Amino acid sequence: MPTRRSVLLSSIGVLAAPGLAFAQPRAREVRVGMAQDALTLDPANHRNRETETIIRNMMDGVLTRDADMRIVPEIAESFRQVDAKTWEFRVRQGIRFHSGDALTAADIKFTFDRLVKDGAMGGQTSPRKGLLGPLEDTVMADDRTVRMVLSDPWPILPAMLPFQEVVNRRQVERVGQEGMQTRPDGCGPFKLAEWRRGEAVIMERFAEYYGGSTEIPVAGPAQIDRAIFRVMPENSARIAALLAGEVDIISELPASAMRQVEASRNAQVMKVNGTRTFFVSLNNAKAPFNDVRVRRALNHALDKAAIISRILAGTATPLRGVMSPDAFAFNPDIPEYAHDLARARALLAEAGVAQGTEMVIDTTAALKEIAEAIAALLSRTGLRVRAQIWEGAVLGPMWQNAERRRERDMFLTSWGNGALDPSDIMVPVLRTGGRGNSAGFSNAEVDRLLDAAETEADQGRRADMYKRAQAIVTEQAPWIFLWLPQDIYGVARRVQNWRPQADSRINLHRVRLA
């Protein structure tokens, strides 16, 4: 007869025995460790990057971007600008949704009407409407052609279309708005197998996939059988899962963990320039920041290179102005505010700012270390700068409001530019009264250039206007210009034909396993 002890020992053995299975490579399955779950699987009902990343593997868009951020047709076969306010898209034939329904021009019209028409989602308006700017109407020219009609010229329409996925009109009729939250029907490379809320989205290969964009090599059905987006909110646990072989791709790898990942046999670090510009907003309406000499002095005072190498482990590109070097119309000829403490002190003295003047940098807990380093480096000029940590829910809205930020000094923050186009960042954060203009910057010439560029159809002329605006902004120094962080990924070595993208998409359309 088994004793109690032997039963106990054998049950521990049973629990532990098949354990090694976790570390063994899984057949043709790629797992991605995500910090957050999808909020919904309806591509029209969210404003969330992780949700979009997950959905994008089940649903394709009219246009997409390759890993070099080139805008290429996906469901569209080709596209062209008809006039300043009209764009035409020719739809590929033979595309099927996961349900078996054929994709037609009517589905594209339906998708965009649902996104931009007020109350089109069962009385509710899509929270993504704002991402389509002045798109007013989508009309079917014939069975294979749709035209997008804008109320105002908007040259960045193609840059904004990769953010939207096409839904099946008949599926929305079948399952209703509510059903769309959990039962998507896309035409992407993977179809939904199961959504374990808070835990994972499990997808299976869609064998009848049309192949995606013909302009990205290896067009065809997915080369893996399953894709799993697994929710792992804690950084250390995500890294552990990568090292243990439980997941294949993790995003948001902390710079401090890069060496650990590189040292492991089965994983490597991959980096890509992100699209988020970091800066310290200076309260341009308040003394002494209303004096351009003070703003320039602060730019000269900060040793950016020291922070990038010591805190960010070299994983950021220093910026002289607002735009990413990868973006459309980036101006490479802007002069730099070189690190020069003597010059900074002289400018401050010239502006009459006394030694020992106190200044506060507002920021959130996530940027505490950087804010403290900036404060310490700026204090070398003789100013007394300190960091104050706030909760994001309080800080952002406070700095967006001219009245509420009246007494504040500086704000360490960032702005994402997923479209990699000045219109997507300069207009909101630098145009007078822009919704993200926390510095309260206002320059008539910059406003004029930005407005003119918004409606300019000639891309060359448009680029020139933005370049001129960038030069003025750097000269006027409404911010302390900082850097563009790289996005860092940990990737299993068995994952092939995949690399990170600046827009932080994790597209598994073409991934292979060694």
Next chain:
Amino acid sequence: MSVSRLLERLLQTLPVLLGVSLIVFLMITLTPGDPVEIMLADSRATPEQAAQLRADLGLDRPLPERFLVFLGNALTGDFGISFFHRRPVWDVIAERLPATIELTLAAILLAIAVAIPLGVIAAVKRDTWIDRTLTAVSLFGVSLPGFWFGILLILLFAVQLGIFPVGGRTSFDLEVTRVTGFLVLDSIIAGRADALLAALRHLALPAITLGLPTAALLARVVRSSMAEVLTSDYVLFAEAKGLSHRRVLLRHALKNALIPVVTVAAIETGSLLGGNMIVETVFGWPGLGRLVVESIFARNYPLVQAAVLLYAVTYVMLNFTADLLYTALNPKVRL
């Protein structure tokens, strides 16, 4: 205990729940940060769209009215719509609740299983090196930060040894029909040994992380309670009658020594239910704790209110049950 006394005790819990609801409502609504501004962050919404959203969410109405509406709806089990999920709050909570309860029960059972033998040994061997070692270990256990301990367990058992998985509730290639939402139970109902094994393996590390500090606390309670009982007259008398030491210990002493343990264990169960956010985050456990933390940061008022009310009800009910058990275990105690 009479039925009327029982009812009276139950009614006494009502003001507590009302008070908790009011405090939570005031705390979350008066905390700076506007859910509409958070939801529309980085978007191109016009002030009119923001106002429309505010009206849709009922946030344009005065505070007292909002509280009364919340209370009225709560009585009928309607907690409103979760701002971010755009689904009924109760649906969102109900999805996550079984995972949290399952983890809590596993942790508390583990804690009790570890604490009772250790506490008894320490009490019997009190003031010896064994007692002192166990006391020191339990002090260490009580002070363990769950976050750090969880990561250590993951590094050792998942990364180095590959015995247990890093996180999640079960393997991705297993699917069990959801009946109760408790994976262990559902696997048994479905008669699936593989699913049961997978569920237990995934449960192991989070349950140990959550349960060990509680085990340490309970062991200290068992030790002091047992030490006191062991010096009492009836134990001396039982030994004088010539009963075996083991029989005296287990049949006579332990039963009485466990009375305070029951209370502490019940209260601890309440704390574990509401306090496992960190462990759920570390292990990617799809439970309620994580959902509540995310909701607090997003100022998702309806979900936070409903969840805290749920925690309060559970806590009050567990205390009430502990009192009932107390009277059952010790007839001298009255409600």
